[in-house]
Amino acid sequence: MDSVMLAPAADRVAVQVADQVADQxxxxxxxxxxxxxxxxxxxxxxxxxxxxxxxxxxxxxxxxxxxxxxxxxxxxxxxxxxxxxxxxxxxxxxxxxxxxxxxxxxxxxxxxxxxxxxxxxxxxVDASVPRSSAIGAALVEQLRDRLEGARRLVGAELPDRALDALRTGDPSAVRSLLGRGSGLTPLGDDVLAGWLAVGRTARVAGWTAVAEQVRRLAQRRTTLLSGTLLADATRGEVIPELRRLLLDGPPALEPLLRVGHTSGCGLAVGAFLALAEPEGSLR
Incomplete structure (x- = not known):
């Protein structure tokens, strides 16, 4: 029968200490x-x-x-x-x-x-909304029909009157959208974030008043994460999928719409509302 050699106790302790250091x-x-x-x-x-x-x-x-x-x-x-x-x-x-x-x-x-x-x-990385020729009337017209499904999803959860008010830069829209809707970041917040980020670069009418209303109400009416993303949006910072849409146009729409349960749809609709003329409509 073969004998088994046991290491001295001191050696075994040394090995255990070395293993603990390696783990750390x-x-x-x-x-x-x-x-x-x-x-x-x-x-x-x-x-x-x-x-x-x-x-x-x-x-x-x-x-x-x-x-x-x-x-x-x-x-x-x-x-x-x-x-x-x-x-x-x-x-x-x-x-x-x-x-x-x-x-x-x-x-x-x-x-x-x-x-x-x-x-x-x-x-x-650069998260800022690009200053690109893709952002303008041509992009709005190209997106109008493609956003039909996103519009229906957003319209099922958020009041049309608030979306119409946001499109015109009316700060009263904020109370009807902030913290409202489904998702880890509420759908209404996603719409506001898309509008704020793109509207900042596009210099849309009413942007300052809407941004100030969001800043005043966000802490009380929505989650910490969503409030942070809204603050990012007021600085013109967005997720890569929205940034890519603004750089490349409609071919980049589908990846954005696949973000989250409703977030991508909300961001796309908000961006559209910021770029559309006041008399335009998602309907």
């Missing part, structure tokens, strides 16, 4: 993601804690405290499957690290420390 190193794997300059700068500064306000397979969101004259903000950690919202850091992860809602994560010097990764912005 693996937990702190460095991870780079893609984000806007504004998101990168939000992670800069001294060490502080950020509270997890949403945690899922493809996205987690943390609320950052105010620092260096900047107000509190929301930053998302996104898997490669998630829609790249302007406040998010897009990674190549199949799923983001599991973190309990309400947990505190550390941020310092541009790094967000997750359970298994130290995340930093390694690539800068």
């Amino acid at each position: 190193v693996a937990v702190q794997e460095r991870l780079g993601g893609a984000a806007t300059v504004r998101v990168r700068d939000a992670l800069a500064g001294p060490r502080r804690s950020a509270r997890v306000v949403h945690s899922g397979r493809d996205a987690l969101y943390v609320e950052l405290p105010a620092v260096a004259g900047r107000g509190p903000g929301l930053v998302g950690v996104l898997s490669r499957h998630a829609t790249h919202v302007p406040c998010g850091i897009r990674t190549l992860l199949d799923r983001v690290d599991e973190v309990d809602q309400g947990a505190l994560l550390s941020i310092s010097d541009g790094v967000l420390r997750l359970p298994r990764h130290d995340l930093a912005v390694a690539r800068i």
Whole structure:
């Protein structure tokens, strides 16, 4: 019968310690993601804690405290499957690290420390609405018929009177749309976001009054995430699918309409309302 050699106790302890160190190193794997300059700068500064306000397979969101004259903000950690919202850091992860809602994560010097990764912005992306010749009357006419299905979806949940008011830049539309409708970001908020982002670049009438009304009411009437995306929209920042539509025209419409349950449809309709002449109509 072959004998089995047992390692001395000291050697076994050394191996266990080495394994624990290796595990700790693996937990702190460095991870780079893609984000806007504004998101990168939000992670800069001294060490502080950020509270997890949403945690899922493809996205987690943390609320950052105010620092260096900047107000509190929301930053998302996104898997490669998630829609790249302007406040998010897009990674190549199949799923983001599991973190309990309400947990505190550390941020310092541009790094967000997750359970298994130290995340930093390694690539800068442009989320701004392009100033392009595709944005104009020709795009509106090309989209009118193609948006029929999106119009029906939006019209089933949101009042026509509010959509008509938004098209003319009437701030009274905000109370009837903000926080209303289905989806993680309510459909009415998606319509407003599309209108605000595109209307800012197109310099539509009434934009300032509508944007101010959204700013005043968002904290009380909608979710933290949706309020953040509306604030992004007032800065002219949008998801890549909407940006691509404004650059390439109707061939890029279908990918936008597939975003989320209703979000892509809402953004498309809002963008259309911002570009359409006041006497125009989705009907």
